[in-house]
Amino acid sequence: MIVNVNAIGIDYTTILPELVVTGTAILVLILDLFIPADRRRILALVAILGLLGALVASIPLWGHNKFAFGDTVVGDSFAAFFNVILALTSILTVLISPRFLRARQLDYGEYYVLILAATAGMMLLAAATSLMTIFLGIELLSLALYVLSGFARTQLRSQESALKYLLLGGFATGFLLYGMALIYGATGATTLRGLALVAGSPTAGGNALLLLGIGFLSVGLAFKASAAPFHMWTPDVYEGAPTIVTTFMSVATKAAAFAAVGRVFVAVFPALQYRWYVPLALIAVFSLFIGNLVAIVQDNLKRMLAYSGIAHAGFILLGVLPGTPDGLASTLFYIAAYAVMNFGAFAVVTSVGARGEETANINYWRGLFYRRPFLATTMTIFMLSLAGIPPTVGFFAKLFVFRSLVVAAQTANSGQFWAPLIVAIVMTVVSFYYYLRVVVVMLMTPEGEVTEREPVGASMGTVLAISAAATVILGLFPGVIFDWASTAAGVHL
Amino acid sequence: MSGVPAYYFLWLSGVIFTVGAVGVLIRRNPLVIFMCIELMLNAVNLAFAAMGRYLNSLDGQVFAFLVITVAAAEVVVGIAIIVQVYRAGRNMDVDELDLMKS
Numbered sequence: 205m206i207v208n209v210n211a212i213g214i215d216y217t218t219i220l221p222e223l224v225v226t227g228t229a230i231l232v233l234i235l236d237l238f239i240p241a242d243r244r245r246i247l248a249l250v251a252i253l254g255l256l257g258a259l260v261a262s263i264p265l266w267g268h269n270k271f272a273f274g275d276t277v278v279g280d281s282f283a284a285f286f287n288v289i290l291a292l293t294s295i296l297t298v299l300i301s302p303r304f305l306r307a308r309q310l311d312y313g314e315y316y317v318l319i320l321a322a323t324a325g326m327m328l329l330a331a332a333t334s335l336m337t338i339f340l341g342i343e344l345l346s347l348a349l350y351v352l353s354g355f356a357r358t359q360l361r362s363q364e365s366a367l368k369y370l371l372l373g374g375f376a377t378g379f380l381l382y383g384m385a386l387i388y389g390a391t392g393a394t395t396l397r398g399l400a401l402v403a404g405s406p407t408a409g410g411n412a413l414l415l416l417g418i419g420f421l422s423v424g425l426a427f428k429a430s431a432a433p434f435h436m437w438t439p440d441v442y443e444g445a446p447t448i449v450t451t452f453m454s455v456a457t458k459a460a461a462f463a464a465v466g467r468v469f470v471a472v473f474p475a476l477q478y479r480w481y482v483p484l485a486l487i488a489v490f491s492l493f494i495g496n497l498v499a500i501v502q503d504n505l506k507r508m509l510a511y512s513g514i515a516h517a518g519f520i521l522l523g524v525l526p527g528t529p530d531g532l533a534s535t536l537f538y539i540a541a542y543a544v545m546n547f548g549a550f551a552v553v554t555s556v557g558a559r560g561e562e563t564a565n566i567n568y569w570r571g572l573f574y575r576r577p578f579l580a581t582t583m584t585i586f587m588l589s590l591a592g593i594p595p596t597v598g599f600f601a602k603l604f605v606f607r608s609l610v611v612a613a614q615t616a617n618s619g620q621f622w623a624p625l626i627v628a629i630v631m632t633v634v635s636f637y638y639y640l641r642v643v644v645v646m647l648m649t650p651e652g653e654v655t656e657r658e659p660v661g662a663s664m665g666t667v668l669a670i671s672a673a674a675t676v677i678l679g680l681f682p683g684v685i686f687d688w689a690s691t692a693a694g695v696h697l
Numbered sequence: 698m699s700g701v702p703a704y705y706f707l708w709l710s711g712v713i714f715t716v717g718a719v720g721v722l723i724r725r726n727p728l729v730i731f732m733c734i735e736l737m738l739n740a741v742n743l744a745f746a747a748m749g750r751y752l753n754s755l756d757g758q759v760f761a762f763l764v765i766t767v768a769a770a771e772v773v774v775g776i777a778i779i780v781q782v783y784r785a786g787r788n789m790d791v792d793e794l795d796l797m798k799s
Contacts, residue, residue: 336763343767347774354778360785364794366778371730371791374771375721378737381764382714385741389707389748394756440797507797 215272218279220261221287222327228254229320236313244311248302251316255295255323262287269696275395276334285536285692286330286463289543290456294323296547296667297452303661304448304554310356318355319452322348326460333396333697335384338464342380342428345460346373349453353445365444372437373427380424386417400472400697409479418473418480422487425468429461430510431517432490442510443564450506451550454513455543462520462539469524470532471695477527485525485624491518492624492631499638505553506564508638509546512590515635516542522624523605526612529693534604536689537682541589541601544678548671549586552579555664569642571650578660580646582672589675591639592632597675600682602632706747714740725790727779731772738768 216223231254232247239246265279265287272279297319305311325344332338350373354366388394390413391402402408409415423434430438442450469480495515502508520542523535556563556572556579573580589596606625613621660668678685713736720733742761749757783789 336760339763340767343771347770350774350778354781357781358785360787361796363778363782363785364796367727367782367791367794370775370778371721371727371734374731374734374775375718375737377771378714378717378734378741381738381741382744384760385710385744385748388745388757388760389752392752392754392756394760443797 212274213272215270215279217264218270218272219277219328219331221258221265221291222324222331224254224258224261225291225320225324225327228257229317229324232313232320233317236317239313241311244313245302247313247316248298251298251320252295254320255291255298258323258327259288259291259295262291267691271333271397274334275397276337277328277331278333279331280695281692282463282467282695283327283331285540285688286459287327289459289540290323290326290330293452293456293459293543293547294319296551296671297448299663300451300551300554300661300667301448303664304446308356308446310446315352315355318348318352321345322352322452323456326456326463329460330463332464333467335388335394335396335399338468339381339384341460342424342464343377345457346377346428349449349457352449352453353441355449356446361444362446363444365441368437368444369441376424376427376434379420379427383417383420383422383424386413386420388417390414390417396467396472397697403473404475409476415476415479418476419483421468422480422483425461425465426487429458429465429517429520430514431487431521432494432514433487435491435494435514435517438514439507439510442513443504443506447506447550447554447564451547451554454509454550455547458513458517458520459539459543462524462535465521465524466532466535466693467695470527470529470693471697474527481525481527481620484521485620488518488521488525489624489627491515491521492627496631496634496638499635502638503566504564505566505569505642506550508566508642509549509553512635512638513546515631516546516590518631519602519605519628522628523608525621525624526608526616528608528612529690529695531608531612532695533686533690533693534601534608536693537604537686538601540685540689541597541678544671544674545586545589545596545598548582548668548675549590551664551668551671552583552586555579555660555668566642566645569645570648572646574650576660578665578668582668583646584643585672585675587639587642589679591636593636595676595679597678597682600679600686602628604682604686703747703751706743710740710744710747712740713737713743725792727782727789727791730791731775731779735768735772738764 262284265284270279322345325341329341350370353369356362393399427434495511499511520538523531589598592598592602609621609625717733717736745757745761
């Protein structure tokens with residue numbers, strides 16, 4: 205078999221964002237050797253500059269549809285949309301990292317390398333149009349996150365969360381890969397373009413090997429998105445990992461995983477929607493039930509937010525169910541909204557626990573309004589947004605997803621979209637309880653002795669103010685982001 | 698292998714995959730669980746190689762190489778994490794690693 209090298213389509217501009225982030229990671233790794241331990245802030249600065257570079261490099265991809273490297277990656281609006289979310293999340297994470305790491309004697313340069321490597325993997329996943337690159341992206345982000353979860357090496361909880369994430373993540377990777385092998389065996393294609401051709405044929409719906417493969421693939425992706433019933437690892441890993449890592453991965457991993465879900469189900473297999481609708485709808489409904497109902501009984505805020513993350517995975521998945529670009533647009537908007545508000549919520553948890561004690565317990569948050577009004581106010585905004593109360597961005601995220609289901613039900617003229625919609629609405633009401641509980645607890649008068657006020661650092665203050673402002677402003681003007689999401693959702697193969 | 702039909706390899710790979718998956722679920726030592734995961738990945742490699750041969754395309758073998766390489770990287774990270782837990786003097790039993798319970 206002779207391969208024409210020119211036909212492969214080598215085009216480095218397509219993967220420029222990934223290349224910039226990877227290059228920065230290597231640069232930080234080398235710089236770490238020469239920079240004295242007390243000046244590691246420079247590494248954070250270099251990482252931020254690299255991520256800004258990736259942000260800029262993503263902009264030219266907008267509005268294009270450039271396939272490269274033998275159709276394995278694409279530079280399109282969809283990838284650019286996710287690159288911006290991922291790069292911004294990473295930048296905000298790195299901004300608040302130095303102070304957090306120093307307080308715990310974890311100030312190693314490798315931290316930034318791993319954050320950058322994970323970001324590169326996530327960006328690759330958003331741009332991947334081949335089973336190989338999807339696998340590569342998932343593994344790159346997972347391996348970096350396994351190490352990051354165990355980054356507090358001497359803490360037993362951190363070690364334990366790394367081990368659990370590793371074993372369950374490896375297990376899920378096995379299913380993901382076996383699914384890919386079955387899909388390859390059924391279709392003879394590894395690129396999504398090739399798969400879409402086969403999946404569009406009328407006989408594809410009866411191909412048991414292909415359907416089984418798609419099922420296994422969904423298990424692997426649902427695991428990464430922490431959707432129930434593949435969510436078992438989420439609470440433990442979120443709780444045990446250093447809070448700053450949880451902040452990063454709760455937002456970025458979910459965004460990247462749903463990028464792959466969206467591309468695979470809406471762009472490649474829309475013709476098989478009648479086959480994958482019921483399994484995916486069940487995953488969404490399960491996530492909504494388990495996430496929201498178990499979150500009620502959590503007293504640890506990190507665990508509560510972990511279950512809330514599972515619930516939100518269900519909401520995000522609802523937009524994929526119709527299998528149309530319109531539905532996908534609402535999913536993309538939800539991911540952007542979730543990134544802003546969930547990052548903010550975890551950042552407040554990070555800030556409250558900045559001195560390393562056990563502060564994720566809800567009792568510690570009693571009367572936070574009187575001790576640390578700024579933190580409590582921003583946390584209130586994020587909680588209201590996560591609950592979906594107007595005029596925050598979370599309200600419109602839910603509204604758009606619900607609307608896409610209603611539109612799908614009307615166009616398809618079938619009742620199948622009503623069941624998940626009703627569950628989602630009921631569960632939204634349930635979620636008010638545990639989100640608003642945090643606000644109420646913060647308003648209660650503090651009991652016992654009050655720990656002395658610790659100032660919020662300048663970088664953390666800025667990041668929180670930006671997130672809170674974005675949560676409200678995007679809620680007042682949701683149209684801009686939704687237009688972008690609609691453009692990005694028009695994925696073509 | 699000309700005389701052996703392709704689906705024999707698929708069945709074998711399915712059996713190996715199942716053995717690995719069941720092993721992950723019933724074994725308690727993290728190291729053994731990790732070996733079972735590797736077994737699952739090797740079943741995948743066999744499936745890819747056999748299907749590549751059956752479909753007369755090189756993609757399957759390329760994919761198998763990719764999986765082998767990534768699995769090696771995963772082993773490095775995995776063993777490092779397992780050793781770290783072991784060094785902390787904890788029992789090598791996943792049922793006893795339960796500091797976090799709701």
